[in-house]
Amino acid sequence: MTTSRLLTLACCLLVAVMSRGAAGATYFVTVAGLGGEPDYEQRFTAAAKDLDKAFRASGASAHVTTLMGKDATRARLTEVLGTVAREAKGDDDFVLVLIGHGTFSGGSGGGEDSGDGYKFNLVGPDVTAAELAGMCDKITSRRQLVVDTTSASGGAVMALRRAGRAVVAATKSGTEKNATVFARYWVEAMQDPAADVDKSDSISAMEAFQYADKKTAAFYESQKRLATEHAVFEDTGRGEPVRTASGNEGNLLSSFTVLRIGASQKATNDPARQQLLLKKEELEQKVDVLKYGKAAMDPDEYKKQLRETLVQLAEVQGELDK
Amino acid sequence: MALALVCGLSGTRGWGATPENCSELRRHGKRVEAQACYEGLVRSTSAAVRAEGYWGIGQFDDANEQFRVALTAPDAGAAVRVRWGMLLHERFNDGDAMGLFKEALERDPKNAQAYLGMARVSAEGFDGKATANALKALSLDPKLYEAHELLAGLALENNDTEYAISETEGALLIAPDAMDAIAVRGAVDLLADRTAEADAWFAKMRAVNAGYGGGYVLVARQLERHYRYEDAMGYYRKAVEAEPKLWAAHSALGIDLMRTGQEEEPRRELELSYTNGYRDAATVNSLRLLDSYKNFVTFKDATTILRMRKEEADLLRPYFDAELHRAIATYQQKYKMTLPVPVQLEVYPDHEDFAVRTMGMPGLGALGVTFGEVVAMDSPSGRKPGEFNWGATLWHEMSHVYILTMTKHRVPRWFTEGLAVHEESVATGRPEWANRLTPDVLAAIRDKKLLPIEKLDKGFVVPEYPAQVIVSYYQAGSICDFIGSKYGEDKLLAMAKAYAEVKTTPEVLQSVLGLSAANFDTAYMDWLGKGAGKTAANFDAWRGRLKGLVEIAKSKDYDAVLKEGEAVRALYPEYVGEANPYEFMAEAWLAKGDKKAAVEALTSYERAGGESPATLKKLAALEEELGNGKAAAATLERILYIYPLRDEELHRRLGALWLAQGNFAGAIRENTAVVAMKPLDKAGAEFSLAQAYYAAGDKAKAEEQVLLALEAAPGFRPAQKLLLQLEKPDKPDAAKSLETKEKR
Structure with a gap:
């Protein structure tokens, strides 16, 4: 997958993620x-x-x-x-x-x-x-x-x-x-x-x-x-x-x-957690981009990046759950 | 003789040579002269004679057409029909052939050739009527040596060697150059390992016609019937060497080669037959099966070769692989021998593919078949849930592998089948897989239809009533049960070794048990009478009362169901089929609110061999509900041997039960099965597997699986917690994951 294609995909995903967040x-x-x-x-x-x-x-x-x-x-x-x-x-x-x-x-x-x-x-x-x-x-x-x-x-x-x-x-x-x-x-x-x-x-x-x-x-x-x-x-x-x-x-x-x-609906409606939600969406988007680019990536590098992103996502979710 | 009749009836010979002359030339190996003779017949003014000519030169369609024309003649009688029938039989159309033989008999009830034709068709279809028809043919025409030849072959298939010899002698008395009789006589010696004597017979055959391959084909078929597939291949090779254009032999050789697990040479042989017009069902289907192998995947290790259909290999392989190795380890110890080569197990989800493996073989094809070290069997997906137990089938076939190898394939059918049935419960240590006393078997015992041990092979090969094969399996199995319980398991092994020395059944019984065959039969029947015999005596009463129980169950009078259910059960405790008392009683106990008693009823069903997955799942659910997770897991584990497919919940439940009981290997296996089923909830399945690995202490695999779960569902909270536990065990959120897991 080329870089431009990945960027386009990332944009599409961003739109999708943002639309998920609309209320x-x-x-x-x-x-x-x-x-x-x-x-x-x-x-x-x-x-x-x-x-x-x-x-x-x-x-x-x-x-x-x-x-x-x-x-x-x-x-x-x-x-x-x-x-x-x-x-x-x-x-x-x-x-x-x-x-x-x-x-x-x-x-x-x-x-x-x-x-x-x-x-x-x-x-x-x-x-x-x-x-x-x-x-x-x-x-x-x-x-x-x-x-x-x-x-x-x-x-x-x-x-x-x-x-x-x-x-x-x-x-x-x-x-x-x-x-x-x-x-x-x-x-x-x-x-x-x-x-x-x-x-x-x-x-x-x-x-x-x-x-x-x-x-x-x-x-x-x-x-x-x-x-x-x-x-x-x-x-x-x-x-x-x-x-x-x-x-x-x-x-x-x-x-x-x-x-x-x-719990997703509750979090969506809580303004205090908007920042965390944005961070979460950003990380979810990153996972999506990684997944779409998986075929073109070195498997070890893919796994490393995926692991790091998922750990961050888990931590953000932990904050949201508090 | 029949050929002469055709010509006589047609009345317009037109040429000097008769079909009979041509046939005699060919029979004696004068190929060029025979070809010219048949070509001459083609120019006859008689359609029936032209048909013989075309048949002789291998133009079967033209021969068929000429017989059709011949039949329109006003004087076309029985003889033309018989000859046309013989052509159709040779060209794989036994249905129409049989019809023509019957038509011939309507016109001429004393037509011996028609009876011979029917006998030949029956012999290949194993419908049990071949001998009677051949005898009828002989009674009508005592000089019909072909009938003697056929009878000799049939007798030898049934191990009735004396009769086989007398029939070959009968044939040779009429026609000293009766090559098929010579071939069968040679086969008698070959089966008894008297190779020199056999070779002497084959030399006689060659003296009549060195280019006759049909005799070797007959020998090879006898060897196949006696499980000696490798030896049979050798004789098929002799057949094609003697007669390179004998396409039937090429095809049979190809099929035999397939049975030894080969692919390239069988394909060559089968394609050679096919392209030369030999397209019987076995050839065509075997080629199709070879083509389908691209959809299979093969796993090999030092002792096994496992071939499975790609789409179900991920799910089934762990179960089959483990069971196969367990069977090898058990039999190796029990039979005190190591197999010389790896066992090849082929698992067919399409029953038709499996059936190709057993085409042209008698009394086979139910669930599995063994060819030396190659085993073919149905996959559980090839049958409806509850219809068969693949685990029992695998152990059954593996017993054959050992016994055939140990005896160098010199073993009567009843013994290898009986021992295999016996081992389904004894070697496996699973009494619930024991020899099944079905209503058919009970009826046979009641009606005194069991065969003397010396004749038991006939029950498998030429059944005289529809259920006789099943009854014979039961009888053979119970004979081995009897020997094992009364004389000891080691006597069964001693019998196998005695058979390896090419002893007959009476000789084996005498040398190992010190009993004549007749005395053995008496002792066995006494033993049977004390067990199954009693149940057989109850059979009619049981049947009547079971009907009554069904009616009571409909009325929902649960106390009456329990009372009558117990009475019906006691009459025939082994009955676990449709409308069995165990399930009625369980239902009644549940209606009365007594789950414990319901569990007891269903446990009895399970122990009696009940294998309905739905019923066993109901039992497992009740056991779990009553807090007996261990029993629930054991019950679900039994379902795996019956129908491990298309039931995610079964594997998910069992995985959870094993995890809870600390059986991490079991939990890993079951959750791996769920993942292999490609469930809708992929993330959930991967996560459960990660949990099982984590519990087993395999953190690397746990991480691999949890990443797969989160790759599919990044927001999957329990998986996130497990990931944190794995990556950052000191973090507070990670610590919570343990609590969460423990609460799950």
């Missing part, structure tokens, strides 16, 4: 759509309730609305998203999670690009991907995350994608039409500390995606069934949906904190 509100809207059968109805509602609980527990800056049962109508969804559009500010984040069944007709009048082909099943009239995109477009926010966990949700990605919005779908296309299990594991990611793989006391959208994706694959493997869903994401606003981070795809998901857990 806007997060608007969460969760919808458990029409189950059709008691079993699905119960499953979707339970998942929505679990998410509701997890989001509410994440702190005062979380604005949580959950629609389920008879309340999960197109009219109510329009109303709720309209409220968010009125209330949310430019430094806020917005998270929309759709749980339930989706349908897709990729024929005339509704291709994956148009967004008319995908419909999220609600009580009463359904809502298309294009309509959902339109409602979300009206919301002023720093960043948006749309997590569509329904069957055929891959068919909605192209209609939903937009700069500043990360879109996650449970299926790779509109043609994966079987009921999905991805939602179960997305919810679990919000509850299981193991999802916080970088131990940052927060769950990023990428961590949640990877957790749910891996658990979904394990589910099919354990059942000795052929997997009928393959989750994807798109977060550049102009790319094709992908299964793993590559190029610019994945940057927004990685920096998008869905949920804060543990």
Whole structure:
């Protein structure tokens, strides 16, 4: 890796780190759509309730609305998203999670690009991907995350994608039409500390995606069934949906904190510790730069620098914990 | 004779030579003349004769097509069908071949050749019907010497040497130049280590036709059936030397070479067969298996060669490596011998890959197979959890390695299998891995289907009922249990040594135990009757009451479950399969709030050989809950031998239990397993491993692991504290890490 590339990377990382530190509100809207059968109805509602609980527990800056049962109508969804559009500010984040069944007709009048082909099943009239995109477009926010966990949700990605919005779908296309299990594991990611793989006391959208994706694959493997869903994401606003981070795809998901857990939120809000936090972020950034430059470094030198930086980081964290 | 029939039925010979003439020329080594003869047949006006001609010159597709045409003739009868069937059998299509033989018999129920064809197909498929069909063929045509030849070979496979000899004599009486009979007769002597006599027979064979490789192939197959793979290779080499275009022999040689752990020469031989059109399932699949070896990784040391699939090697290697070395150390001491070369253990996650290793072999293929010092076995990932115990399989196969080496492969099947089953519990010191008394076995004991010891090999090679192979494993194993308990383990070793002197089973029993075979059978059955025999007598009652217990369990009448569960258990304590009383009783005790009693029930299940990972995990959880971490660790340790994959929690839990009990090596092994599973929580796994190393006093490795944990998760507080403890042990924050660790 060249020096200039490293510098660029360092700058990008700095942006990412700084954005992690920002303290806007997060608007969460969760919808458990029409189950059709008691079993699905119960499953979707339970998942929505679990998410509701997890989001509410994440702190005062979380604005949580959950629609389920008879309340999960197109009219109510329009109303709720309209409220968010009125209330949310430019430094806020917005998270929309759709749980339930989706349908897709990729024929005339509704291709994956148009967004008319995908419909999220609600009580009463359904809502298309294009309509959902339109409602979300009206919301002023720093960043948006749309997590569509329904069957055929891959068919909605192209209609939903937009700069500043990360879109996650449970299926790779509109043609994966079987009921999905991805939602179960997305919810679990919000509850299981193991999802916080970088131990940052927060769950990023990428961590949640990877957790749910891996658990979904394990589910099919354990059942000795052929997997009928393959989750994807798109977060550049102009790319094709992908299964793993590559190029610019994945940057927004990685920096998008869905949920804060543990002590990190407290420290973020304490002005007395801002200096230490800045120092900590600086060291974290240094670790990131080292990691990205690892392949080009002498292994012993890399280890030495990594050890020194990590020791300093541990000491700063010790101060923060006091 | 059949060839003449074809021509006779077709009625339009058109040429002087008959297929029979051509065949006789070839049989006597007149290759050029035979070739010209067959080429002549191709110009016949009869499709059936043309088919014989094409077959003779190796144009099998054309021969097939001509038989198809021949069958459209209004007068096409049984003979054409039989000959077409024989062609299909030769060209690896036994299903259609069998269909044609059956069609032939519908038209001509007394067609001896059709029965001979069916016997040949059965002989290769080990379906137990070959002898009956061959005998039927002979009864219809007493001069069908080929049936005698086949019967001789089948008898020799079953170690029925006398019958084998009499059948070769029968064949030679009809046709003094019956080369396959001569070959089998030579094999009889070869198996008895009478090399000079064997060579004399092979000289006779060469006198008839020096270029006949088929006879050597028959000899090699007999050697394979008797585990003498190295010797078999020698005869396959003789076969290709005598008949370089005998592609079947090239393929068999390649497969045998693979069994000795080689790769280059087998590939050459198999590719030679393949490119020359010999593409039977064994050839094709063996080539595929050789191609797949690029996905395997090999670990070597002074005594072992371990080959595993790359993606599971990191996880499984520590377990297999340790168990393999443990088995070697144990058997080396027990059998008082050191293996001359390293043992090669191949572990296949894809059962189909493993199955390639056992193709064309009778009664094999369940879980593992041994070829001299090469062992191939299923990986635990190749089976559903709870379906098999890889540890027991490994010890079983390793017993074969020693016994085959000790006896120079001169051992009957029943003895090596029986001893291997016996050692699964005795050599391992794990009674829960003992010979399994399954319902199939009980039914066989009840129905008096166990075989006399002299005939026991037949139960493995040519089973007469579906469960007979399993029953024979049980019987052979329990015979060794009986000998070991009544006469002492050293007698088993003495028997192995006696077999090495090429003694027969009656001779071995007489010389080692002082018993005739008949008296041995009586003593064994008496012994069995006092144990498994009693359970067998309960079998029908048990079955009825188990059904009742299932119903009671559904009703949740827990007191009744406990009462009836105990009664059902007592009738057949070894039963640990689906709907076993142990689990019902444990469930009932839990419902009644008595965890201790539930643990007792599940411990009994475990001791009886229960191997459901889910049930054992439930037992471990209860043991831990009741404060018995040592028992919990031992229970989880047992699961490792059944299904150590796809269960991070199992390894994580066991690692923590071992760490808490000061078994640092165990904790390191288990946390290494978690890391090898590439968990989502990589940092957590690396940190736990660092803790285990730290506890074991290996600070260098602890630092290495904690840096890996923090590289993945720089803000991981417990790992930060351990790092400070390692780097700055005098700092106050570092001191806290110890407290934290102790509290975890």
